[in-house]
Amino acid sequence: ETTFSGQLSADMIYRYSRHLLLPSFGVEAQANLLKSSVLVIGAGGLGAPALLYLAACGVGRVGIVDHDVVELNNLHRQMTIKFGQLNTWTMYNSYGFATHTAKCLLQIIHTEAYIGRSKVESAAAACRAINSSVQIVEHKEAFRTSNALEIMRKYDIVVDATDNVPSRYMINDCCVVLGKPLISGAALGLEGQLTVYNYNGGPCYRCLFPTPPPTTACQRCADSGVLGVVPGIIGCLQALEAIKVASAVGEPLSGRMLLLDALSARIRVVKIRGRSLQCEACGENATLTEQKFRDFDYEKFTQSPLSTSPLKLDL
Amino acid sequence: ETTFSGQLSADMIYRYSRHLLLPSFGVEAQANLLKSSVLVIGAGGLGAPALLYLAACGVGRVGIVDHDVVELNNLHRQMTIKFGQLNTWTMYNSYGFATHTAKCLLQIIHTEAYIGRSKVESAAAACRAINSSVQIVEHKEAFRTSNALEIMRKYDIVVDATDNVPSRYMINDCCVVLGKPLISGAALGLEGQLTVYNYNGGPCYRCLFPTPPPTTACQRCADSGVLGVVPGIIGCLQALEAIKVASAVGEPLSGRMLLLDALSARIRVVKIRGRSLQCEACGENATLTEQKFRDFDYEKFTQSPLSTSPLKLDL
Amino acid sequence: MQLTLEFGGGLELLCNSVKIHQVNVGTQAEGMKQLTMKHLLSWVRTNLIKERPEMFMKGDTVRPGVLVLINDCDWELSGQLETVLEEKDVVVFISTLHGG
Amino acid sequence: MQLTLEFGGGLELLCNSVKIHQVNVGTQAEGMKQLTMKHLLSWVRTNLIKERPEMFMKGDTVRPGVLVLINDCDWELSGQLETVLEEKDVVVFISTLHGG
Numbered sequence: 001e002t003t004f005s006g007q008l009s010a011d012m013i014y015r016y017s018r019h020l021l022l023p024s025f026g027v028e029a030q031a032n033l034l035k036s037s038v039l040v041i042g043a044g045g046l047g048a049p050a051l052l053y054l055a056a057c058g059v060g061r062v063g064i065v066d067h068d069v070v071e072l073n074n075l076h077r078q079m080t081i082k083f084g085q086l087n088t089w090t091m092y093n094s095y096g097f098a099t100h101t102a103k104c105l106l107q108i109i110h111t112e113a114y115i116g117r118s119k120v121e122s123a124a125a126a127c128r129a130i131n132s133s134v135q136i137v138e139h140k141e142a143f144r145t146s147n148a149l150e151i152m153r154k155y156d157i158v159v160d161a162t163d164n165v166p167s168r169y170m171i172n173d174c175c176v177v178l179g180k181p182l183i184s185g186a187a188l189g190l191e192g193q194l195t196v197y198n199y200n201g202g203p204c205y206r207c208l209f210p211t212p213p214p215t216t217a218c219q220r221c222a223d224s225g226v227l228g229v230v231p232g233i234i235g236c237l238q239a240l241e242a243i244k245v246a247s248a249v250g251e252p253l254s255g256r257m258l259l260l261d262a263l264s265a266r267i268r269v270v271k272i273r274g275r276s277l278q279c280e281a282c283g284e285n286a287t288l289t290e291q292k293f294r295d296f297d298y299e300k301f302t303q304s305p306l307s308t309s310p311l312k313l314d315l
Numbered sequence: 316e317t318t319f320s321g322q323l324s325a326d327m328i329y330r331y332s333r334h335l336l337l338p339s340f341g342v343e344a345q346a347n348l349l350k351s352s353v354l355v356i357g358a359g360g361l362g363a364p365a366l367l368y369l370a371a372c373g374v375g376r377v378g379i380v381d382h383d384v385v386e387l388n389n390l391h392r393q394m395t396i397k398f399g400q401l402n403t404w405t406m407y408n409s410y411g412f413a414t415h416t417a418k419c420l421l422q423i424i425h426t427e428a429y430i431g432r433s434k435v436e437s438a439a440a441a442c443r444a445i446n447s448s449v450q451i452v453e454h455k456e457a458f459r460t461s462n463a464l465e466i467m468r469k470y471d472i473v474v475d476a477t478d479n480v481p482s483r484y485m486i487n488d489c490c491v492v493l494g495k496p497l498i499s500g501a502a503l504g505l506e507g508q509l510t511v512y513n514y515n516g517g518p519c520y521r522c523l524f525p526t527p528p529p530t531t532a533c534q535r536c537a538d539s540g541v542l543g544v545v546p547g548i549i550g551c552l553q554a555l556e557a558i559k560v561a562s563a564v565g566e567p568l569s570g571r572m573l574l575l576d577a578l579s580a581r582i583r584v585v586k587i588r589g590r591s592l593q594c595e596a597c598g599e600n601a602t603l604t605e606q607k608f609r610d611f612d613y614e615k616f617t618q619s620p621l622s623t624s625p626l627k628l629d630l
Numbered sequence: 631m632q633l634t635l636e637f638g639g640g641l642e643l644l645c646n647s648v649k650i651h652q653v654n655v656g657t658q659a660e661g662m663k664q665l666t667m668k669h670l671l672s673w674v675r676t677n678l679i680k681e682r683p684e685m686f687m688k689g690d691t692v693r694p695g696v697l698v699l700i701n702d703c704d705w706e707l708s709g710q711l712e713t714v715l716e717e718k719d720v721v722v723f724i725s726t727l728h729g730g
Numbered sequence: 731m732q733l734t735l736e737f738g739g740g741l742e743l744l745c746n747s748v749k750i751h752q753v754n755v756g757t758q759a760e761g762m763k764q765l766t767m768k769h770l771l772s773w774v775r776t777n778l779i780k781e782r783p784e785m786f787m788k789g790d791t792v793r794p795g796v797l798v799l800i801n802d803c804d805w806e807l808s809g810q811l812e813t814v815l816e817e818k819d820v821v822v823f824i825s826t827l828h829g830g
């Protein structure tokens with residue numbers, strides 16, 4: 001342990017002393033955290049709490065990617081809703097069966113003062129206010145095949161906090177190409193899911209989902225609601241898994257998946273399949289390369305747009 | 316549903332539209348939330364995230380009780396630690412077997428700019444920045460038998476986000492006397508626990524724990540570490556349970572307890588006993604009254620101080 | 631055979647928004663000695679799915695994006711469609727979420 | 731009898747910081763027909779608790795502040811010390827937390 005004595009300054013010892021007092025999380029783990037870097041893709045409902053806790057715990061460098069601006073919510077400003085209509089729409093929506101997009105009103109990192117400004121700026125300011133000693137890197141752009149490798153290469157661990165199907169395949173493939181562990185969280189309505197992909201021989205996203213879901217599953221449901229605290233819980237759990245991977249402490253949620261049902265307060269951790277030999281990204285005969293990744297059309301593959309446009313109600 | 320149409324303004328519909336789109340969380344649930352009030356006792360590691368999500372989701376009135384000020388952490392400023400000593404102390408601490416106090420370095424609501432100021436002020440400012448339409452009530456005082464009834468009476472739901480044994484008994488008894496549901500969370504080290512007490516005929520804290528733990532369990536361990544994201548997760552889950560109780564949606568975690576083991580990423584929800592007929596607070600022959608509550612000495616009963624003083628390392 | 635079937639991630643909307651179903655799936659009438667997942671899927675499609683079965687199945691298996699868990703284990707680990715079910719098994723069908 | 735014993739909330743520190751123990755608790759040698767929680771507690775105290783047994787037990791039961799769960803149910807619901815254990819039961823001993 002004394003070999004790390006050079007890496008924690010007196011200020012750092014003071015700041016992280018609560019961690020250092022943990023029997024199972026000592027000086028070495030905190031030193032690992034301080035040396036590590038985490039890229040959070042998406043600064044919305046999942047990304048906001050994940051970013052706050054990653055900054056607070058003392059990850060050395062935290063990158064934030066998002067192209068969006070802070071809005072009071074994502075509904076079209078000009079809409080007018082009357083209650084009868086809203087209820088009708090709610091009914092409709094419950095049959096609309098959304099599976100792919102759920103932006104979150106309650107992105108706790110973004111204060112009203114930042115409405116209209118970049119989400120990355122807003123998130124970075126919040127992180128710096130909590131812990132000025134962490135290096136925060138702002139990537140104010142959409143994460144696309146053209147910039148993904150270049151951005152992700154500089155980080156050790158990736159947190160997928162996005163909200164659409166093509167981004168999830170793209171981020172997975174980029175992690176496989178670059179060999180980065182991927183902390184994947186998702187939330188919709190009152191449910192949430194969490195797992196760690198591409199970690200230590202475990203499965204990747206494509207091992208579980210080789211084929212994208214049918215677009216009929218998402219066609220008439222440009223948006224669905226979400227209770228903000230649900231992505232809050234999943235985002236915190238993503239931070240926890242990233243901290244465990246970064247500090248090399250504990251057993252990350254690889255080969256297992258956490259399923260949260262908020263309404264019934266049921267949480268289960270289930271065992272999922274291992275790495276698939278047939279996987280087109282990470283399998284035995286996979287031929288995924290940086291060049292192939294750059295050329296792959298994820299919107300075409302999933303038949304869904306990378307950037308989810310705000311719901312426009314036509315009542 | 317239209318009976319509530321008078322209660323949601325156009326601005327509110329806009330702000331909470333993501334909730335209103337949820338099939339199982341509609342206009343009526345949001346109207347219930349807006350009419351409800353929640354008291355959060357403790358604005359630290361558990362209270363901070365709970366407060367942010369309660370404010371964000373549109374609870375009508377949120378009260379915050381805490382007497383503490385924001386510190387960079389709770390260790391004594393003047394201490395000097397050398398690594399050999401720290402490791403020795405960590406070893407000692409792991410045998411010290413702390414069960415009762417764990418303040419949290421990572422109280423995400425409090426930014427460095429607020430160091431030295433009241434935690435309640437800091438938390439209230441953060442809540443207002445996220446949602447200026449929620450009424451935030453500041454109680455900058457310790458929660459004691461002398462002021463507890465008066466403060467708690469004004470709220471529908473209570474969140475226990477404190478960090479010591481006597482407070483937990485005191486808050487429970489006050490909730491039983493006043494008939495308020497109690498959302499109880501706790502975190503220490505890399506573990507967390509959550510349940511809802513005194514709800515709808517379910518058990519209270521004393522039904523489960525009629526006798527306080529022996530002080531030997533806490534004697535030589537004034538403090539123990541905690542990984543900040545663990546109370547973060549539990550705090551978010553406390554907000555979720557408070558939202559479910561306030562909006563009358565879903566099944567609150569009453570008669571059940573959630574146990575989180577962060578290191579192994581295991582979460583289990585277990586079935587606990589029901590209300591005890593012999594309970595001294597809520598049982599058949601209980602004689603707890605407001606006057607008896609005011610006169611009860613919780614520090615003597617638990618042999619522990621209500622206010623946990625910061626750890627002083629004597630190395 | 632008594633089974634608990636659970637639907638999540640939106641799939642419950644195909645079964646009248648009911649998430650948990652305690653069911654009794656007969657095997658004798660059909661002359662089957664064993665109940666496999668293949669049989670169960672067709673039973674679910676006939677008896678529980680009230681609308682848009684294409685959101686649940688594709689061909690003789692579940693549609694892409696649906697995870698199947700038998701007693702909290704991915705059915706890939708027990709043989710997928712060929713898995714033989716036992717009394718009181720819990721089978722979960724959950725649609726993967728992509729929101730955030 | 732094969733049992734899984736788990737310790738949490740700090741109680742693992744009394745058993746060399748090991749949280750999960752797969753154990754085989756004999757009943758024949760002692761001439762018992764059944765294994766009750768009362769027997770199990772004394773077995774745990776003898777075989778697993780390495781230090782400060784007063785942090786685990788008080789009298790013939792667990793100390794105040796310790797929850798006992800048998801197959802994820804509070805032992806109050808199954809008869810506390812009189813509960814009869816069965817093969818492969820999972821017994822959890824967890825100290826209640828007070829931190830925040």
Ligand SMILES: [Zn+2]
Nearest residue numbers: 204207279282
């Ligand atoms: Zn793969």
Ligand SMILES: [Zn+2]
Nearest residue numbers: 519522594597
């Ligand atoms: Zn009681």
